[in-house]
Amino acid sequence: MIKDIPSGSEFDSAAKAQFDFAWDIVISFLQLLEEAKDSIEVEDEDEKAFWETTRQRILTSLIITQQGVELALKGKLVAVSPYLLISGNHSDWPKDIDGSGVSYSEFRAIDAQDLIRVHDTVHETKLDSGFSELFEKLRKLRNKAMHTVDKDLNVSAQDVVLILLEVHEHLYGNENWIVTRRDFLNNSPATHLYLVNDHLEGLVVKEFLTVFNFLKPAETNRFFHINRRQRLYLCPECKYESDKYESIEPRYAVLRPNEPNSENLFCFVCDSLHPIERMNCLEEDCPGNVVSEEYGFCCTCGVIQGVHKSLNRDRPTACVFNMSVQF
Numbered sequence: 001m002i003k004d005i006p007s008g009s010e011f012d013s014a015a016k017a018q019f020d021f022a023w024d025i026v027i028s029f030l031q032l033l034e035e036a037k038d039s040i041e042v043e044d045e046d047e048k049a050f051w052e053t054t055r056q057r058i059l060t061s062l063i064i065t066q067q068g069v070e071l072a073l074k075g076k077l078v079a080v081s082p083y084l085l086i087s088g089n090h091s092d093w094p095k096d097i098d099g100s101g102v103s104y105s106e107f108r109a110i111d112a113q114d115l116i117r118v119h120d121t122v123h124e125t126k127l128d129s130g131f132s133e134l135f136e137k138l139r140k141l142r143n144k145a146m147h148t149v150d151k152d153l154n155v156s157a158q159d160v161v162l163i164l165l166e167v168h169e170h171l172y173g174n175e176n177w178i179v180t181r182r183d184f185l186n187n188s189p190a191t192h193l194y195l196v197n198d199h200l201e202g203l204v205v206k207e208f209l210t211v212f213n214f215l216k217p218a219e220t221n222r223f224f225h226i227n228r229r230q231r232l233y234l235c236p237e238c239k240y241e242s243d244k245y246e247s248i249e250p251r252y253a254v255l256r257p258n259e260p261n262s263e264n265l266f267c268f269v270c271d272s273l274h275p276i277e278r279m280n281c282l283e284e285d286c287p288g289n290v291v292s293e294e295y296g297f298c299c300t301c302g303v304i305q306g307v308h309k310s311l312n313r314d315r316p317t318a319c320v321f322n323m324s325v326q327f
């Protein structure tokens, strides 16, 4: 008897935990550099030296990503039949010596290079060729990183972020990576030590602002459904959440639909629409006329609009209102 047979969802959870770990490594370097640049002047050669010292860890994040992809593919096979993963001759199978059964993990699993072929044989919908190429590239890079100390093997933190967004999209379709990352942050070891973790949403905002700022327009369109040619506004909810933690400007929301009389801003981090009111901002130098109905500030400059505004008639300012909700 074969015992301890894993389920597809167990493989999925393990795969996503690997993606989260890899993401954690590279995003921390990108933010570390960003924070340094906000407070001091970072010379080009210092930045180069910074990235040089991160090299091995970034390669490790790539190896972890590759492991995550393999686990995700295994999950897709196990969802059809767990026996698809077992390879080798029957005569080499482990023996059930004491009659208590043989653990599934004792069987030899099929090679990583065969995962896509097996997947495409048993699933009606095949993995697309873009994914196959990415998987092969990743597998080769991983093998190089594991078996050589090639000085020319350079993968940037941005490369790993892009690879993660891409593999997640291929493997999990419409499932939102931001939601997964948020769940991991909300269940991170530190959250079990502190009673108040209301800064976590601010962390999500900060991470995805960093990513949004380095992605190319075609990439923000592909992964976050944001057309960079549209005017970008502060997301009121992301700004409110991040202000609890530190003052940053999550300027990545867009009018949806993109029309002069549009009544909503779409934010890809919140993955929702935020109602807005058209009124001229009270700040002298601000040309903005898009004010958040929920939070009462101008989505162009971030300044809270006056207490006389009809939209805030139940509350002096939206921020005071929201703080009262917390307590």
Ligand SMILES: [Zn+2]
Binding pocket: 235, 236, 237, 238, 239, 267, 268, 269, 270, 271
């Ligand atoms: Zn938002």
Ligand SMILES: [Zn+2]
Binding pocket: 281, 282, 283, 286, 287, 288, 298, 299, 300, 301, 302, 303
């Ligand atoms: Zn304004």
